[in-house]
Amino acid sequence: MEPGRTRAAPLRLLLTRLAVCALCVWRSSAIVIRAEAEVIVENGTTGTLYCSFTSNQVVSSATSVTWSFQSSQPDNQFSKDSHTILYFANGKAFPGQAEFKERLHFIGDINKRDVSIRLSPVQFSDNGTYFCDVKNPPDVEGTRARTELRVVLPEAFPQKNTGMIVGVILGALVFLVLIAVAACVAVRVVRNRHNYEGCTSLDSGSSSQASQRPRKKVDSSAEVSRCGSPSGPLQVGAVNGGATTNTDTSVGPVIYAQLDHSGSKHAHVHKMEPVVYADIRKN
Numbered sequence: 001m002e003p004g005r006t007r008a009a010p011l012r013l014l015l016t017r018l019a020v021c022a023l024c025v026w027r028s029s030a031i032v033i034r035a036e037a038e039v040i041v042e043n044g045t046t047g048t049l050y051c052s053f054t055s056n057q058v059v060s061s062a063t064s065v066t067w068s069f070q071s072s073q074p075d076n077q078f079s080k081d082s083h084t085i086l087y088f089a090n091g092k093a094f095p096g097q098a099e100f101k102e103r104l105h106f107i108g109d110i111n112k113r114d115v116s117i118r119l120s121p122v123q124f125s126d127n128g129t130y131f132c133d134v135k136n137p138p139d140v141e142g143t144r145a146r147t148e149l150r151v152v153l154p155e156a157f158p159q160k161n162t163g164m165i166v167g168v169i170l171g172a173l174v175f176l177v178l179i180a181v182a183a184c185v186a187v188r189v190v191r192n193r194h195n196y197e198g199c200t201s202l203d204s205g206s207s208s209q210a211s212q213r214p215r216k217k218v219d220s221s222a223e224v225s226r227c228g229s230p231s232g233p234l235q236v237g238a239v240n241g242g243a244t245t246n247t248d249t250s251v252g253p254v255i256y257a258q259l260d261h262s263g264s265k266h267a268h269v270h271k272m273e274p275v276v277y278a279d280i281r282k283n
Contacts, residue, residue: 030139030141030142031053031054031055031134031135031136031139031140031141031142032053032054032055032142033051033052033053033132033133033134033142033143033144033145034051034052034053034054034145035049035050035051035052035130035132035145035146035147036049036050036147037147037148038147038148038149038150039147039148039149039150040150040152041122041149041150041151041152042122042151042152042153042154043122043123043124043151043152043153043154044121044122044123045120045121045122046118046119046120046121046122047118047119047120047122047126047149047151048107048116048117048118048119049067049116049117049118049119049130049132049147049149050114050116051067051108051114051115051116051117051132051134051145051147052108052113052114052115052116053113053115053134053136053142054113055113055134055136055139056139057136057137057138057139059110059111059113059136060136060137061089061090061091062135062136062137063089063110063134063135063136063137064087064088064089064134064135065086065087065088065089065106065108065110065115065132065133065134065135066084066086066087066088066131066132066133066134066135067084067085067086067087067104067117067130067131067132067133068082068083068084068085068130068131068133068144069082069083069085069097069100069128069129069130069131070082070083070128070129070131071125071127071128072127072128072129073125073127073128076125076128078097078099078128079128082129082131083096083097084096084097085097085099085100085104085130086100086104086106086117088106088110088115091110093105093106099125100119103119103120103121103122104117104118104119105117105118105119105120115132115134119149122149122151123151124151126149126151127149127150127151128148128149129146129147129148129149130146130147130148130149131144131145131146132144132145132146132147133145
C-alpha cells in the first residue's frame, strides 16, 4: 500500500465529519417563519396579517422583524419590488412607507414569537403580497413567509355559513331527541300490552278451573251459603233439636229463617231450618 493513500484516507474522513457537523449546526440555527397563505378582507374594514416564528435561541433585544409589501397592481408604486412598510426592534415598531404609516400597527408579542400586524382601514391599493422576515441572532438564516392580501367589495366577500351550520346542528339534536322519546313511548306501550295480556290469560285460566271444579254437596243438616261480603267468614248453621251450631268455613255469613209448616197464621214455629241464599258476589 502506498503511503500517500494511507495519509489521505484519515484526512478525507475528517473533512466529511466536519461537513456533517457544520450542516447540523446550520440546521439547528435556522429560523422557521410561518404565515397565512391568503387573507381576504372587505374593503374599508380591518385586516390582520398573522405571522409567527420558531427559533432555538432565546428571544432578546437583538431580535428584529421586517414586514415588506409588493403590490399586485401594475400602476402601483410598490409593484416593481418589495418595500419595507414596518420594522420592529428593541421592543418598538417603526413604520416605513408613508402609505401605511397611519394605518399599520404591530399587534404581536415578540416574547411569544408572534409578530402579526393589523392594517385598518384596508383599501384596494393594499392588494398584493406581504413578506414577514424575522432575525433572532444567531438564528438569522431562514426563508421569509409570504401572505397574499385580497381586498374585495362587500357583496363579493365570502359569507360565513355559521348560521346555517348552527341550524343544522340544532335540527339534528331535535331529531335525535324526538327519536329517543318515540322509542321510550313504544317500549312503554309494548310493556303495558304484555302485562295486560298476561293478566287476561290468568283470569281466564282461573275462571275455567273454577267452572270445572265440582260443587260440594250440602247436607240437609248443614247448608253452606256464600255472601257478598268478602271480608266476613262463612257461617254454616245446622238445626238439631232446636240447637244451632255455627261452623266457620272462612267463606261468608249464613242467614237463617224460621219456617211455618202448619199453614196457620197464628201457629207457633216449632222448627228452625236453615235457608241458603245464593252468593251474589261478582267473580
